[in-house]
Amino acid sequence: MKRRQVVKAMLSGALLAGLPIPLTTARAALSNPRQPLRAKRHQRDVAIIGAGIAGLSAGYFLRDLDVVLLEAEQSVGGRSLTGQMGDRTFSKGAQYITSLNGALGQIITDLGLDPVEIPGQVDAIYRKGKVFIGEDEILQMFSDRGDLAALDHFLDTLSEISRHYGNVPDHRQDSLVGRLDRQTAREWLNALRLPPVYPRVLNNLARRASGANLDELSALGLMPILFALFKQTLADMNTDDQARVESGNYTFDGGLNQVNINLANMLGDRIRFNSAVIQLEKLSDGLGYRILYADGSGEGRWVEAKTVIFTSPAPMIMRIAAQLFPSEVLNLLDQVRYAPAITVGLYGSSPIYSPAFDLSLSDRTFITDIYDACRLSRLDNPDVRTGAVSSVIIPAERFRDSYFMHLSDRAILSRVHKELEVVLPGSSDRILDWSVQRFSHAFPVTTLGAFRRLSALHGFMESGSPLQLAGDYTIYPSFDLAAESGYLAAMRLRRLLGHTTA
Numbered sequence: 109m110k111r112r113q114v115v116k117a118m119l120s121g122a123l124l125a126g127l128p129i130p131l132t133t134a135r136a137a138l139s140n141p142r143q144p145l146r147a148k149r150h151q152r153d154v155a156i157i158g159a160g161i162a163g164l165s166a167g168y169f170l171r172d173l174d175v176v177l178l179e180a181e182q183s184v185g186g187r188s189l190t191g192q193m194g195d196r197t198f199s200k201g202a203q204y205i206t207s208l209n210g211a212l213g214q215i216i217t218d219l220g221l222d223p224v225e226i227p228g229q230v231d232a233i234y235r236k237g238k239v240f241i242g243e244d245e246i247l248q249m250f251s252d253r254g255d256l257a258a259l260d261h262f263l264d265t266l267s268e269i270s271r272h273y274g275n276v277p278d279h280r281q282d283s284l285v286g287r288l289d290r291q292t293a294r295e296w297l298n299a300l301r302l303p304p305v306y307p308r309v310l311n312n313l314a315r316r317a318s319g320a321n322l323d324e325l326s327a328l329g330l331m332p333i334l335f336a337l338f339k340q341t342l343a344d345m346n347t348d349d350q351a352r353v354e355s356g357n358y359t360f361d362g363g364l365n366q367v368n369i370n371l372a373n374m375l376g377d378r379i380r381f382n383s384a385v386i387q388l389e390k391l392s393d394g395l396g397y398r399i400l401y402a403d404g405s406g407e408g409r410w411v412e413a414k415t416v417i418f419t420s421p422a423p424m425i426m427r428i429a430a431q432l433f434p435s436e437v438l439n440l441l442d443q444v445r446y447a448p449a450i451t452v453g454l455y456g457s458s459p460i461y462s463p464a465f466d467l468s469l470s471d472r473t474f475i476t477d478i479y480d481a482c483r484l485s486r487l488d489n490p491d492v493r494t495g496a497v498s499s500v501i502i503p504a505e506r507f508r509d510s511y512f513m514h515l516s517d518r519a520i521l522s523r524v525h526k527e528l529e530v531v532l533p534g535s536s537d538r539i540l541d542w543s544v545q546r547f548s549h550a551f552p553v554t555t556l557g558a559f560r561r562l563s564a565l566h567g568f569m570e571s572g573s574p575l576q577l578a579g580d581y582t583i584y585p586s587f588d589l590a591a592e593s594g595y596l597a598a599m600r601l602r603r604l605l606g607h608t609t610a
């Protein structure tokens with residue numbers, strides 16, 4: 109029997125699991141449901157599913173082994189992909205990194221990339237018709253009724269937590285970190301008895317950064333957002349040195365995707381694009397896995413590998429490989445919740461809002477932010493007037509809501525126009541072009557107990573399993589930590605395969 113027919117037969121299993129498979133392949137697969145399997149014995153050391161930053165980072169740290177990366181799309185990037193409008197490259201997903209350390213730092217140095225510092229995540233807040241720019245004005249906004257005692261108490265508490273945050277994951281019942289993992293962000297704010305401006309403003313910041321609101325996010329999940337918002341203040345409180353701290357946020361001329369593209373160029377034909385993995389099974393001799401994927405034309409293909417790293421979203425792993433994991437791991441994967449989000453790039457002759465990088469619209473509900481999505485290339489070339497891309501983020505009001513993902517592009521744009529007109533009248537007339545990007549699995553949400561669950565998952569991955577999980581749902585959801593998770597998975601497999609040095 110021809111290899112393609114064998115693979116087509118296997119596709120029927122994936123069909124039943126509800127995965128999208130092109131019709132021609134599906135029909136052929138169904139007409140041949142019970143063909144015997146014949147193993148092909150070229151076995152890779154590692155197969156990596158997904159070429160976002162987690163998969164690429166894993167591939168990079170395994171590049172001396174026989175490794176293959178299978179990516180469903182026709183290019184790399186995942187949630188850090190970039191788009192093009194006019195002459196401008198702009199980020200459609202992730203904008204900036206908050207650390208140059210760890211695995212990502214090593215990749216940046218090794219590849220000779222040149223990160224550039226950009227302002228803080230949210231460096232301006234719009235509230236009730238006024239804009240507050242920079243940390244000092246934002247602090248004033250929080251104490252606008254003169255409630256300095258509440259602000260003081262809030263900052264003291266935050267500063268105390270920041271000193272323990274390095275202890276994550278410390279999930280003991282009585283530890284500070286453990287308690288924050290088990291209460292919602294709103295419960296924590298309520299317990300501090302803060303004026304209503306705090307939860308109102310922070311709710312939109314939480315939605316923007318994590319896809320979840322204050323009732324859904326754990327207090328621990330809110331902390332990185334608060335640490336970033338009050339970075340300078342916390343630094344002043346924790347040290348005697350009053351020097352300006354760096355924003356700690358960096359990007360590249362071509363956006364974060366520049367890291368992905370450079371990694372992809374380095375990995376070359378180890379990456380197979382248009383290769384959506386649809387099923388995995390253990391080989392009958394128990395030594396390795398057969399990984400079935402559909403290529404761009406819908407043909408079924410497969411590779412064999414001794415070990416596998418999954419970086420696709422948790423629900424996808426449950427669909428393609430549930431039978432390979434112990435029930436405790438499946439139970440943990442099943443608890444990962446994703447928030448959807450949309451970003452809209454808005455092209456015009458100049459940015460819609462330029463005094464700050466990221467303006468949080470604290471009293472709007474549809475869009476939560478407007479940011480200068482090509483700021484670097486604009487500021488680097490002030491004389492080149494090739495237009496500008498501003499972007500808005502549209503997260504869910506509750507992370508389980510996905511209705512807005514089904515709105516047409518025009519309906520989305522019309523709502524964006526309406527909200528922009530309230531905040532910056534006349535701005536929507538300046539929009540010449542737009543680009544809508546939907547992310548169905550935008551953010552794995554840091555719900556109650558998420559950090560405790562992450563520790564349990566970590567335990568499984570440290571146990572010497574040939575199946576490794578990486579990606580931002582296995583760690584805190586950010587670009588640099590997704591890179592770290594890929595590195596960690598790679599190192600565990602190096603140990604397992606007996607290749608401890610690169």
Ligand SMILES: Cc1cc2nc3c(=O)[nH]c(=O)nc-3n(C[C@H](O)[C@H](O)[C@H](O)COP(=O)(O)OP(=O)(O)OC[C@H]3O[C@@H](n4cnc5c(N)ncnc54)[C@H](O)[C@@H]3O)c2cc1C
Nearest residue numbers: 158160161162180186187202203204385420579580586587
């Ligand atoms: C709107 C938005 C803004 C963000 N902003 C920031 C930010 O400013 N800073 C920051 O640090 N983080 C930000 N993030 C988070 C950051 O983008 C992610 O944490 C990070 O990119 C996750 O990388 P990953 O490799 O885990 O996943 P992904 O980037 O999603 O990569 C997974 C890859 O797997 C592929 N795949 C999926 N299923 C299959 C399959 N069956 N077969 C083959 N391939 C498959 C996908 O096509 C994708 O390429 C943002 C996220 C969003 C959505």
